[in-house]
Structures are given as structure tokens and as C-alpha cells.
Amino acid sequence: MLKGIDGALTDLQTADLTSIYNSGQHLLRMINDILDVSKIEAGRMDLSFDELSLDEVGQSVLSTARALVKDRPVDLLAKIPEDLPSVWADGQRVRQVMINLLSNAAKFTEEGQITLRQRLRQKIQSL
Numbered sequence: 001m002l003k004g005i006d007g008a009l010t011d012l013q014t015a016d017l018t019s020i021y022n023s024g025q026h027l028l029r030m031i032n033d034i035l036d037v038s039k040i041e042a043g044r045m046d047l048s049f050d051e052l053s054l055d056e057v058g059q060s061v062l063s064t065a066r067a068l069v070k071d072r073p074v075d076l077l078a079k080i081p082e083d084l085p086s087v088w089a090d091g092q093r094v095r096q097v098m099i100n101l102l103s104n105a106a107k108f109t110e111e112g113q114i115t116l117r118q119r120l121r122q123k124i125q126s127l
Contacts, residue, residue: 022064026099033096047090054087054094055080058118061098065114068106075113076102084120 001009002017009017039045058080066076098116105114 018063019067022060023067026064029092029096029099032092047093049088049090051086052089052091052094053084054118055082055084057091057095057098058116061095061102062116064099065102065106065116068103069109069114072109073111074106074109077113077115079115079117079119081119084118 002014002021036045058078062076062078069076102114102116
């Protein structure tokens with residue numbers, strides 16, 4: 001539906017369907033997280049490194065997190081620079097960490113704001 005196969009959607013319909021899709025993906029990741037715990041306990045956790053766009057991951061995670069604060073007076077904000085470079089990381093684990101952080105923030109924030117802030121931090125090399 002998001003791809004327009006059934007016709008044009010309003011902005012509200014697109015936002016709702018995107019939220020539903022992202023929530024489904026979040027549930028799938030939670031199931032995989034449970035499976036990962038058993039892998040960690042068995043000493044068989046594998047990481048899958050690839051080039052990763054942190055701004056895309058951040059936007060995706062924010063879309064999922066919006067459902068967590070939908071019925072409360074909580075603003076979910078993003079401070080994500082457009083010029084963040086790609087990183088070499090396990091995308092699933094990065095998403096997992098970001099979703100866990102935002103979920104915890106949502107759990108303990110009754111009102112106010114939650115801000116996802118990403119920034120480039122230069123490592124200073126000593127001589």
C-alpha cells in the first residue's frame with residue numbers, strides 16, 4: 001500500500017501505514033532479540049558488519065518510537081546531521097541499541113521531550 005499499488009494515499013494514511021509497518025518490524029526484531037539472548041548464552045553470537053547509514057537508522061527507529069509516546073504529551077525530536085558519514089557496523093545491533101534506548105526513555109517520560117541526537121565525534125590521536 002505504501003508503494004501506491006492501491007492508489008494514492010493521504011499524508012495521514014501514509015504516516016499511519018509507515019508506523020504500522022515499522023511497529024511490525026520492531027516486533028520481529030524483538031523476537032530475534034530473544035533468540036539472540038540464547039545465542040549469547042551459548043557463546044554463538046555472530047555479528048554481520050556492513051556499511052550503515054546512521055541517519056537512515058535513526059529516522060527508522062524514530063518512526064517506530066513514535067508509537068510509544070503517541071497518547072502522551074511527549075515530543076519525540078531528532079537532531080541528526082545530514083552529513084553523517086556511513087559507518088561499518090552490524091545494523092541490526094545498532095537498531096537494537098537505539099530502540100532500547102528510546103523505549104527506556106519513553107517508559108520513564110510522562111511528559112516533555114525525548115531527543116535522539118547523533119553526532120560525529122572525531123577521535124583525537126596522540127603523538
